[in-house]
Amino acid sequence: MAATNRQWILNKRPRGELDADVLRLTEGPVPEVPDGAYLVRNLYLSLDPTNRIWMTDMDQYLPPVPLGGVMRGGTIGRVVESRAPAVPAGTIVQGLGGWQDYWLARPGEASKLPADPSVPLTMYMGLLGATGATAYFGMLDIGKPKAGDNVVVSAAGGAVGSVAGQIAKIQGARVIGIAGGAEKCEWITRELGFDAAIDYKNENVLERLKALAPGGVNVYFDNTGGPILDAVLQHLAIGARIPLCGLIASYNDARGLSGPRFYHNILMKRAMVQGFIILDYAPRFGEAFAKLGAWHREGRIQYRVDVYPGLEHAPETLKKLFDGSNRGKLIVKIADE
């Protein structure tokens, strides 16, 4: 056991790119465990686009991380000391354990993970975690793709988009993924079975959409907002559904977020935009994971994780989400299992 607890502290609120002084690393004693609590050794830290939102004080769906506070983050860890009988030492737990080596938790703050040696722990951050559930409910509850629909997914090479597109394929839709770079485009079409890919870094998204989906876009699973959203809004089918999952294209924009220029096409095409936050679906996660797990075992859904060692590198690793250099669900490995 390390003698100290490293923690990433929110040092200042970011504007634009993530400057090096937004977070600072501190080192302090491992906390003592009071009665009723337990100590978790964090093993994996999930890095997600929404981390960038939590650093700001904009109006959002959770309280902003306070300045001087430990950066919030999803974690998986092992209980190493417990004074809470319900959560004995050795239990593997998942929760918002933060960007730190050790997390002092109380019953109810984390959920226990099943001890199933056939399921790697990182899968609970990917297909069987928040990103899988996000793809599942966003696509099926909101997007509601039907056989023959043209379904478009942005950030299609990412943890959510790659699964969302495969779910739409299972429903019989024609699926077009928008991703950055040839590697991701090849992965989603050759490995994941997307019908087509658009490389937004090298192709005109609107022109390609017109060519690939002459009838217009019936479902647009939006992870990005920004120029890609505006391109899709110019090629909607009547009655289109737009699950609004994320707006990563503008999170790092120092001018602040801005809306789509072609918002009026929501009116003209009688489209529906539904924002959603996966935490609202927590009571139904079991349904999603059962289905996603089964599809995975049947070989109908693939996913990949991209694991980088070192809590000390977490801020640099987070940037991969915004420059698109990650390859699947982005995870920091904090310690050996």
Added chain:
Amino acid sequence: MAATNRQWILNKRPRGELDADVLRLTEGPVPEVPDGAYLVRNLYLSLDPTNRIWMTDMDQYLPPVPLGGVMRGGTIGRVVESRAPAVPAGTIVQGLGGWQDYWLARPGEASKLPADPSVPLTMYMGLLGATGATAYFGMLDIGKPKAGDNVVVSAAGGAVGSVAGQIAKIQGARVIGIAGGAEKCEWITRELGFDAAIDYKNENVLERLKALAPGGVNVYFDNTGGPILDAVLQHLAIGARIPLCGLIASYNDARGLSGPRFYHNILMKRAMVQGFIILDYAPRFGEAFAKLGAWHREGRIQYRVDVYPGLEHAPETLKKLFDGSNRGKLIVKIADE
């Protein structure tokens, strides 16, 4: 019968304000009636914000009016000559008869209006017409107000907004209308029973919303877009519904339409935006008119029409919608009944 047919022709596509040369008035012969057709003397012309959209060639829900073509418009008229047995002379019909004295129509192009002397013809352009149906379906099918909800309506002094707010009141919601000027604000609160009004020309909409609806806005019936939409987006309740009916604030903007800056709050507040075009609801108009008519007879819904004589003044009259100087459903009287 006039010896000539006056017609307003789309002369050029507008950019920004409606310049005097966007439409030009021509005078020609009254058309002869071929077999199977009938001739309608237009009596009333409905003026609606969407007329401004039809003049442009932007992507829209009907084909743009062609340059050199008669301006499209909703009309009520009397059949004065018929070679279509199903529609004899004397029938009162409603349809897209255009900005002209005479309309040569064929069966199926217009609907017959009931001969009920207790219902003034102009009511079929207001409460029992497209504007009433728009308020009805937008509020009930999309907004779905519940008792106790905070419901906000923009352009609340207009033909659609005034009815939409009253429908929400009947559902037990708390209704706040946003309108321009003291007269409209007094009308909707004192006469129509809105709980509160915000005069967007003289008050800070966001600050007033925070004071009037501390819990946030559950339903926002949007007729305007623009800065009012952005104010409401900053004060949404979680799970808000936004029937998107119109974007009149930006129709005259020469820079083109633009989306809301606070679009991201649709995500943060898990809100839903649903664009709708009333033509899609035509098969269900009977349901709306039965209900609206009953509420009107019971004294639970009021409406007003603002009728201006003279087809020759139609373009000037249309401008009242955009400077907010009309008082209720805006109608041009073309000829005596």
